[in-house]
Amino acid sequence: MREPEVTYKPESLTASRPLLWGAAVLSLIMMAPVAWLVGLSIKSNQDLMMGTDSVFRFPYTLVNYLNILHSSQVFGWLLNSVIVATGHTLGVLVLSSLAGYGFARLEFPFRRTVFVIVLFGLAVPEQAVIIARHQMFSWLNLHNTYLGLMLPGFSSAFGVFLMTQFFRAIPKDIDEAALLDNASQFRIFWKIMLPLTLPAQATLGIFTFLGAWNDYWWPLISATRKEMYTLTIGIASSQTNFAQSEGLGFLAAQAVFASLPAIIVYLIFQRHIVTAVSGGAVK
Template sequence: MNAMLRRGWFDRLLMLGLCLLALAWMLPLLWVLGLSFKPNELLQIRTDLVFAPPYTLANYLDIVQSSQVFRWLGNSAWVALCQTVGVLVLSSLAGYGFARTEFPGRKLIFAIVMFGLAVPPQSTFIPLHRLFSDWNLQNTFAGLILPGLAAPFGVYLMTQYFKAIPMDLEEAAMLDNASRLKTFLTVILPLTLPAQATLGIFTFLGCWNDYLWPLVIATNPDMYTLTRGLASTQTNFAQSEGLGFLMSQAVFAGLPVLIIYFFFQKYLVTAVAGTGR
C-alpha cells in the first residue's frame, strides 16, 4: 500500500515537472504571439507589456495587403507538397528494397545513404547551385523541389519500419501468387501509414521553413517561397521599427504547419514505437 502511495506521488510530481517544462518551452511562442498583436509604436518604447492592452490586427493586415504574399504562400504550398510526395515515394521504395530484398552491395549502399545524415546541407549549396544553374533550373519549381528529394532520414525511417513488419504477411501474399509489387502496394505499404505520416510531417515542415536554399536558387520575386518573400519585405531596422510586424510574419508562416501537425500528431508516437520493435 505504501509502495503504491509513493508511486502515486512520484507520478504526480513527474507530471508537474513535465507541465512546467512544457510551459517553459511554450513561453517564447506565447511571447511571439503576443507581440504580433501589439502596435509597433508601443513596442518602440517597451516590450514588457505583451499580455496587456492595447492590441491591434494592423500587423496581420499589413501582411495580407502585400501584393505577392498569397503568391508566395502558394509557391511554398506547392513546393512543400511536391517535395513531401516525392520523399514519401522514394523513401518507401528504397526502404522496402533495403529491408526486404537482397542485392550485391546492399549494406555498403545503405551505409553510404546513412552517411548523408552527417553531411550539412549548407556544404552542398555551391555545387548544387552551379549544377542547377548549368541546367537552367534557377527560378523554377524544379530547382526548389529536386534537392529536397534526397532524404537519408526518410530512407532510414522506412527501412526500420519495414523491418518491423512480420515476414509472414508478405509470404502469405506471395503464396497466393501475388507479385512483389502487388504485395508491396496492397499488403505492406498500407501498414506503414504511421511512418508515412511522420515522415510527411517532418518533410513538409523542413521544406516549408527552409530559407537558405530558396534564398540561393530563387532570385525572381515571383518564385519566392513564403519565408524568402517575407524576409525580403523586412527592413534593416525591422527589429526596432516593426517588431510587431516581424512577429506577425513568424506566426503567419508557422500557422499552416501547426494546423497540419495538429491533425497528424497521433501518428508520430505510433511510428516511433514501430521503428523500435
C-alpha cells in the same frame, strides 16, 4: 486464467509529481518566445515604437493581421511554400518507401554496401555540397523554379533508413502468403506492405513537411526573384529597416501567419507519430 489487475499506488503518483512540475516549467520556458511573438503581433506599431514593454498592457489590435490580408506578396510567398513543401514531402515519401522496401525485402547484389553508402548521407552536412549543387542547378537552369527548390530534398537518407527499419519489422509471412497467391512484388508492395506503413509514412511526412516549410538555406540561394520567394525568405527580406517600413507588429503577425499551416499539419497527424514510435502498425 484471469489476468492480474493493475493497481496504481499513491506513492508512485507522488514520486512522479516533481517530474510533472519540471516538465510543466520547461514547457512554459519553451512557450515564452511564442507568447512574446503573439503579443507583438496584436500590438499597434505605434505602441511598439515607444517600447516593446507595451506588450503587457492594453489595448490590443488585429490591424496587423488585417494588413496581411491586403498584402498580395505574403499570399504569393505562402503559395510558393505550400507547393514546395508539399512536392518535397511527396517526393520523399515515394522514393523513401520504394528504397526502404527494396533494402528490407528484396535481395540484390551489394545490397548492404549500398545501404551503408545511403546512410553516409546522414553524416554529410548540406553546406559541404552547396557549391557543387549550386553550379549543377545553374547549368541545368533550375534556379528560380519549383523543381529547383524541391529536387535537392528528395534524397532523404533519414527517410530511407526509417522506412527500411519499418518494413523489416513486418513479418515475412505476409510476403510468403502473397507469393503463394501469385502476387507480383509490386502488388505486394502497393496493396499489402504500403498500407501497413502508414504510421511511419505519416511521421516521415510531418517531419519532412515541417523541414521543407521552415527551410531557409537552399531557398535563399536558389530563389533570387522575389516572386519565387518562399515564406521564410519573403519574411526575412521584409525585415530590413522594419521600424521605418512595415513595423515590428506587422512582422510578428507575418511570422505567426507563416507558422499556422505547419501547426495545423502537425495537429492533424500527431497521433500517427505516437503509433509509429510505439510500433503499433503490425499486430
